[in-house]
Amino acid sequence: MIVCPACRHVNEEEARVCARCGGSLEPGSVALLPQRRRSAPAAITEVPKPKPPSPWRAVAIIGGLAAVLAGAGAFWLLRPDPCEGTNFSSPTFGYCLTVPEGWTAEPARFGEDVVLDQFAPARDAATVIVDSADLERGTTLEGWATFVRNRDVEAGLTPGPATETTVGGVPARQWDLTATSDAGTSYRMREVVVVRDEVGWRISL
Structure with a gap:
C-alpha cells in the first residue's frame, strides 16, 4: 500500500498516481515537509542578590573615627607647653617670659586703642x-x-x-x-x- 503524501489517500502497491488527487506516487517526487523544531525556552539568567553590608563595617568605621578623635584630644592635652617655666604670658602680643622676682607685669594703656605690656620693679x-x-x-x-x-x-x-x-x-x-x-x-x-x-x-x- 502506498499512501499519497499530498492527501493521505491509500493507493494500491502498483499505483503510480493517486486515485484521489492525481498526485504522483513516485518515490523521487515525495516531498518531505520540513520538520518543526520546538524552540527551547530562553535560559533565564539569575542575578545574585548583593550581600547586605556587614554590620561590622559600620562598627569599624565608627571605631576608626573614635580613635582619630581620641588621638587628637590626647595630643592637645599632652602637647608640650611653650610657656612652661615662665610666670608671664602676654594676651596682647602672644609671648611669655619670666618676670624677675619683685617686678610687676601689667598692661599699659596709651589712649583708647593702644595697649602695651609694662614691667616695673616694685x-x-x-x-x-x-x-x-x-x-x-x-x-x-x-x-x-x-x-x-x-x-x-x-x-x-x-x-x-x-x-x-x-x-x-x-x-x-x-x-x-x-x-x-x-x-x-x-x-x-x-x-x-x-x-x-x-x-x-x-x-x-
Whole structure:
C-alpha cells in the first residue's frame, strides 16, 4: 500500500498516481515537509542578590573615627607647653617670659586703642615698656633699628650710638636716649630692638 503524501489517500502497491488527487506516487517526487523544531525556552539568567553590608563595617568605621578623635584630644592635652617655666604670658602680643622676682607685669594703656605690656620693679621708679610690630618679609635687624631710631628723633629724643646685644639668644641692638624738659631737667632711657619671626620688638626701659 502506498499512501499519497499530498492527501493521505491509500493507493494500491502498483499505483503510480493517486486515485484521489492525481498526485504522483513516485518515490523521487515525495516531498518531505520540513520538520518543526520546538524552540527551547530562553535560559533565564539569575542575578545574585548583593550581600547586605556587614554590620561590622559600620562598627569599624565608627571605631576608626573614635580613635582619630581620641588621638587628637590626647595630643592637645599632652602637647608640650611653650610657656612652661615662665610666670608671664602676654594676651596682647602672644609671648611669655619670666618676670624677675619683685617686678610687676601689667598692661599699659596709651589712649583708647593702644595697649602695651609694662614691667616695673616694685621698689623702683623704672618702667619697662614692650611694643611690637609686624614687619615686611626680609626686614633685617638693621632696618628695624633704623626705623625705631628715626621715630625717636621725630618724638624729640636724642639717640646715642647703637651697640650689639642679645635678647633671649637672638641678636639685638641697644642705645641710650636723652631728652631735656622745658625746665632743663635731663632724662635718660635705654631702648633695645630685636627682630624674630618677622616681628619687630621694641623694649624701652
